[in-house]
Every structure is written in structure tokens, then in C-alpha cells.
Amino acid sequence: MSAGAAHHPSSVRRATLVGGSAILLWSTLALLTALAGPVPPFLLVALAFAIAGTLGLAVQLLRRENPLPALRQPAPVWLLGVGGLFGYHALYFLALQTAPAVEANLINYLWPLLIVVFAGLLPGERLGRPQLLGAVAGLAGTLVLVSGGHGPDLRGAALPGYGAALAAAVTWAGYSVLSRRFGNVPTRAVTFFCLATSGLAGLCHLGFEPRIWPQGTVAWLAVLAMGLGPVGGAFFVWDHGVKRGDIQRLGALSYATPLLSTALLILAGRAEPGWPVAVACALIVGGAALAGRGGGGGRGGDREH
Numbered sequence: 001m002s003a004g005a006a007h008h009p010s011s012v013r014r015a016t017l018v019g020g021s022a023i024l025l026w027s028t029l030a031l032l033t034a035l036a037g038p039v040p041p042f043l044l045v046a047l048a049f050a051i052a053g054t055l056g057l058a059v060q061l062l063r064r065e066n067p068l069p070a071l072r073q074p075a076p077v078w079l080l081g082v083g084g085l086f087g088y089h090a091l092y093f094l095a096l097q098t099a100p101a102v103e104a105n106l107i108n109y110l111w112p113l114l115i116v117v118f119a120g121l122l123p124g125e126r127l128g129r130p131q132l133l134g135a136v137a138g139l140a141g142t143l144v145l146v147s148g149g150h151g152p153d154l155r156g157a158a159l160p161g162y163g164a165a166l167a168a169a170v171t172w173a174g175y176s177v178l179s180r181r182f183g184n185v186p187t188r189a190v191t192f193f194c195l196a197t198s199g200l201a202g203l204c205h206l207g208f209e210p211r212i213w214p215q216g217t218v219a220w221l222a223v224l225a226m227g228l229g230p231v232g233g234a235f236f237v238w239d240h241g242v243k244r245g246d247i248q249r250l251g252a253l254s255y256a257t258p259l260l261s262t263a264l265l266i267l268a269g270r271a272e273p274g275w276p277v278a279v280a281c282a283l284i285v286g287g288a289a290l291a292g293r294g295g296g297g298g299r300g301g302d303r304e305h
Helices: 009-026 029-036 041-062 075-098 101-108 111-119 129-147 156-181 187-208 217-228 233-244 247-253 256-267 275-291
Strands: none
Touching (some): 009 233, 029 217, 029 256, 041 217, 075 101, 075 187, 101 129, 111 129, 156 247, 233 247, 247 275
């Protein structure tokens, strides 16, 4: 694809749709985590990212592509890739262990709003009122959904956990937006970021967690699905989307993740429907529609990956 073609609206729409598929994949994480059973978080991350990295490497070899050029990246690229993937998950799990899960999850879901705001600072992008209002509506819907209609309980003892959740949100938003600045880095490099993340998570597991492996066929299939989907494969399509799609629209659409996740849990009989889900649906869907009006100037990267 030529440099000019990458700016074509149809190319941007396609890349946005590809990136948006990560949102669908991430929505399966809660259900798959429940099916995996009581596996320690870092072990789960290590296994899932090992599967994702191995799959990425296998795809390159089957295509007869030399993986070494994708491996040879400057230090800042490695810092961003591994820092984003591993740093986000480490901070998120720390937040869940040191703060109430509902409030920690709410603060974590500031990252779509932060993507919309941060992306407005990129060259060639602008932060329009529809994008900002749509993101805020999505945040309100997420608040209703994860709190069950009750306000967050910001207790002092949990403040370190809330800080970790906020740091996780900033980390993921920063990773997503800064990836746009490294548009010349091929998405194939995510393969090695996944493998490095798996190694670091494995070390954390050995140092801080009990040894509890997945038990039974269903649990192992859930771990495999995680590596192919929400904790692995999703990061390849997300990388493509944030580099070449409409990053502000992706940020606003990301608020659909907790809604879709809750819907899957309800369909699987692991959660109960109620008015918070209906209200959250209206706010999130309405916010995404609003954010999609007028485009935020997302023009995509200017190189083929």
C-alpha cells in the first residue's frame, strides 16, 4: 500500500474495524477467566501471552517471513511494547488485589476516555466536542455498569489500589496512543512483545504466587482461548487499529467492552440482568454513536505494516 493510500477514508475505516475486533475479544475475558478457574493472575498472563507469541511466530514462519527484522527494534520501541503489555497487566492485577474490585475496575476504565483525550494531542488529530462528549457518556455508562448503580466507595485504605488502577489506565492509554508515533514498527513485532511479557509474568509468578495450574480440559481450553483472543491475539489487531485507524473512535468504542462482557456473563448464567445494564447500554451505545460523528481526524499511519 502506498503512503497516500493509507490516508484514504476506506483504509482508515477498515483499520478501525480491525482494531475494533479487539474490543469484542476483550469482552470474552471475564467469562474465560471464570472458566479457567483459580489460576493465579501472573501464571494466567504468562500462559496466555506464551500462546499468543508462539502463534504469532508460527504465522510468520508459515508465511515464510523472516521474523528477525521485527525482532530488531530500537530500545524505545521495546520499552513501549513490553511496558505497555506487561506494565498494564501488572498494575491492573495489583489494583484488584489492593482495592475493591468494582471501584478498581471503574478507575481502570478511564483508559478509553484517556485515549480520546491523548489522541487529540497527536499531529494531524483534533479533539472535537462529539468525541469528548461521547467518551464521557461511555464513562458514565461504565460507572453505572460496574458499580451496579451505586456510587464508588473511595475508602482511604484502598487508595494505593486506586492509584494502581489509575496508573494502569494511563499506561494502556499511553501505550495505545504512543504506538501511533511508532507507525513504522510492523505489527509482527507484537509477537516478541508478547513473548517478553510472558517471560516477565512467569518470573513474577515464580516469585509471588502459589503454583496452581489449570484443572481439567475446560480450564485448559479457556486458557488457550485467552491466548488466541483477549490476552494475546487482541493485541495484534489493536496495534493495527491504533496505528492506521481512527484512534479516537476506537477509544470511544472501547467502552463497549464492559457492556459486552457483562452480556456474555448473563448469557452464560454467571450474572443477573437488571436496570444498570439497560442504562449502561443506552449511555455506552449513545456515546459511541456521538463520538463517531464528524470523525476526530484519525487518518491512520503512513506506512504499510
